[in-house]
Amino acid sequence: MKIGLIVACNSEIKEHLKYFDKLKTIKVRGMEFLKGRYAGHKIYICQSGPSEINAGIHLQAMIDNFGVDLVINSGTCGGFDKNLKVCDTFVIEKATFWDISTFVIDIITYNCDENLKNFALSLDKNLLKGNLGTGNTFISEQNLKDRLIEEFNVNCCDMEGAAVVYTCQKNNIPCLLLKSVSDDGNEADFELNVSKASAKVAEYAFKCIENIKK
Numbered sequence: 001m002k003i004g005l006i007v008a009c010n011s012e013i014k015e016h017l018k019y020f021d022k023l024k025t026i027k028v029r030g031m032e033f034l035k036g037r038y039a040g041h042k043i044y045i046c047q048s049g050p051s052e053i054n055a056g057i058h059l060q061a062m063i064d065n066f067g068v069d070l071v072i073n074s075g076t077c078g079g080f081d082k083n084l085k086v087c088d089t090f091v092i093e094k095a096t097f098w099d100i101s102t103f104v105i106d107i108i109t110y111n112c113d114e115n116l117k118n119f120a121l122s123l124d125k126n127l128l129k130g131n132l133g134t135g136n137t138f139i140s141e142q143n144l145k146d147r148l149i150e151e152f153n154v155n156c157c158d159m160e161g162a163a164v165v166y167t168c169q170k171n172n173i174p175c176l177l178l179k180s181v182s183d184d185g186n187e188a189d190f191e192l193n194v195s196k197a198s199a200k201v202a203e204y205a206f207k208c209i210e211n212i213k214k
């Protein structure tokens with residue numbers, strides 16, 4: 001199977017690349033992709049950079065050029081619940097563009113693939129179910145967190161996830177979102193914990209890949 005793995009930032013991708021012995025670099029119109037093998041699957045990896053638009057552009061290029069069968073977006077997130085700890089990891093059920101108006105796109109909340117969600121949750125009892133809010137900024141203000149919890153019932157936030165689900169659904173490709181808590185919306189805490197949280201989410205991502213049938 002061809003699996004696309006999309007990761008946002010350099011600190012995150014470093015932890016994911018540790019699972020490969022050998023990788024081939026492929027350049028497509030100024031974008032760089034890596035190709036490797038893991039558990040019998042062909043894996044195409046990209047570091048999109050943060051933001052919705054970067055995730056969408058890189059993922060569409062991956063789909064167009066490599067014909068991936070499914071996509072995993074593996075990365076870190078800010079957690080809204082005070083009981084959450086660094087490295088707690090979510091299987092995302094719904095992803096919402098919290099910073100885009102319905103005047104721009106009719107639907108801003110997208111359900112993630114049901115089969116992949118259930119598959120991932122069955123592999124490890126420590127994985128949590130969660131709803132993700134995606135926007136192009138860190139969410140550190142408590143009043144904004146409260147509004148997003150009330151309006152969209154989100155548990156966590158990032159800058160890419162909803163764009164990944166949106167792009168995959170437009171291309172009729174299933175996707176799985178795995179997000180490990182690095183902070184509570186504070187950029188300084190993100191920098192402090194990103195490597196640790198990335199290592200944890202990478203562990204879960206590759207556990208999923210190991211158990212996907214060829």
